[in-house]
Amino acid sequence: MDHFYSLCLQGDLNSAMDYLDSIQPRTKEIEEIQQMYIERFYSQEPAEPILEDDQWIKEVLAAYHHYFQGVLTKADLIHDAELTLNDRLRMLLKVESPFTIDETENELAAIFTEKGYHFLGGVTPPFRGAYIWKRCETVDFNVEIPHRSITVTVHMMSDFLLEGWIGFATFNNRTVGGWAKEDGLYCNVKSYNNLGDDDFQVCYLKHEAQHLSDYSCFPGLTSAELEYRAKLVELIYTKNHSILNKFLNDAKNDPDFPHPYASYNLIKNISSKILEKDYESNMNVWLAVDYQKISSAALELFDENTSALKRSAVEKETPRGQGDDSCITTS
Template identity: 45%
Template sequence: MDESKFYAHCLQGDVTAAYEYLRSIPDKNKKYQELESKYYHRFFGGKPIYRYKSDNPWIRKVLLAYYQYFTSVLTGKNVKDAETQLVQSLGALTSDQVIFDNLDVIEEKLEILFAEKGYRFLGGVTSPFRGPYIWKTTKKMDFIVELPHEIQEVTVYFLSDFIMQSWIHFATFGEKFAGGWAKTDGLYYVDEGPKRKRARLDSSEFQVSYLKHEAQHLSDYSRFPHLQPKDLEYRAKLVELIYEPNSIRLLKKFFYEAKNDPNFPHPYSSFVLMTRLSKLAFGIEEIQSLEKWKLVEPAQVQGWAWNLYVEHTEQLEECGEGTKGII
């Protein structure tokens, strides 16, 4: 089985397609038989099996509300209906008197209630679905990051002891998860996950795919404060390619992630990036096979990424700092 293809479906928010692909594999070994069973019981068996990293009854009810929402949207149920149910479930847990009907207001209340219990709660949307990050421990470290047109001094907050990591972690049983994010006060790094997936601070995964990627977001928040996520991700991925000496590592990731759907900023930005790179490398605006990309010199990829980054930056500057994006 091609695990990259399987998890690409999950990252695109389509667990049903991932499960159908898994079921189509003949003569599965024990690992994939167990994986199929896990997905069946969580998403399709009618009696989901959920795990909770807390014994607190109230916390477990909050987590259950999100788990039920994740299960619905990831299996193709109507998102508005799922959000309505989420509002009802969470609203009853955030007030004894007033039932809130707005998820943003509810999550603001949840942030306060979780803080009282010793946890940090970050709500909102990891496009295109809702889903919070809830953790207990935060440590910080300062870094100096080189970007194409500037040097950034950034503070990174290392987060651990999670009890929830939004929908991507849920959709993949923890095999994939958001590595971090950028906010105006600094960068947040998920310092938790399977040991085999933890990146050393001197690794390319951390220095390029996390640190430079997220620092580029910080820079763009300042220069283009209204820029939409799909443009932000496009620019940050170009920066990764500019500085990555082993380009096929990233090209493989973007290849499998690519999806021509603007509602999914990460997959869509990968689709646009890979399409434009294919035009430069092979003269055709159609994403080419990985076998072809393996024959392309990393220095060429870095050069094309630089040119695309400069071109995009110039277009944004022409549009002015109020622009929402151009891809």
């Protein structure tokens, strides 16, 4: 099912359903998953059960569910769906002012805070969130990333009501593990069974810590550029081919989807460096390559990218942000 969920993560529910329909033999699990998706996304009037007592919260969740259903099946254009979402949310706020969607979500965040919840709006490209959760605890970690170590504060989130379009598109079989903001890292605790495993220590902690470092060292990077560098860090520190396999499954040559696009560029560049090929998509070929060679190549690509960003910053005479020296310190 990895390929099916990869298509969902690329925001292409129609292709994902076509793929699911093509799988043979038809197991009971596949039949059940297909029925779940039909009921959530393709029924005459899709309605998602919402287990929440607060009627206002239920209606906010229903508004986002309707938005997700429209954009993920391409039944609605993204711009039109966002306008409809904004109108529905403004009605719940009981305001007549022509708020932008960002202003509307700021108002929602204030009300959710009063109700004892945390709310994060905005866009997880190319679609809007939101993320709504109940509990949050903070823990500090010292994290080694290429050529430096940094101390980060991680806000450990749990008890989610909504996990963005990614969670909705996959029935939470794939969820956002967390994100980086200027006040620290945010971690979706249920995504990690053991905080000592690479899933957390590398795929989350080092990945997101690299984002924090890049925010300071190279402000203004696009989401795809940030993801490319953080994914290279994952390859540098992991111990086997599993992460590379994940990137292969997720890769898509589409700049509108920063995570899949970063995976595509990473595979393209590491294929050129190790195999002297434009793009190697066969995992069996990669399994024949000693993983240490892949890790070393990832570090080379990371350093080459860092050098290119430094040159670009000098050419544009753009400051790299506070603490320039710390951005280039080598271990």
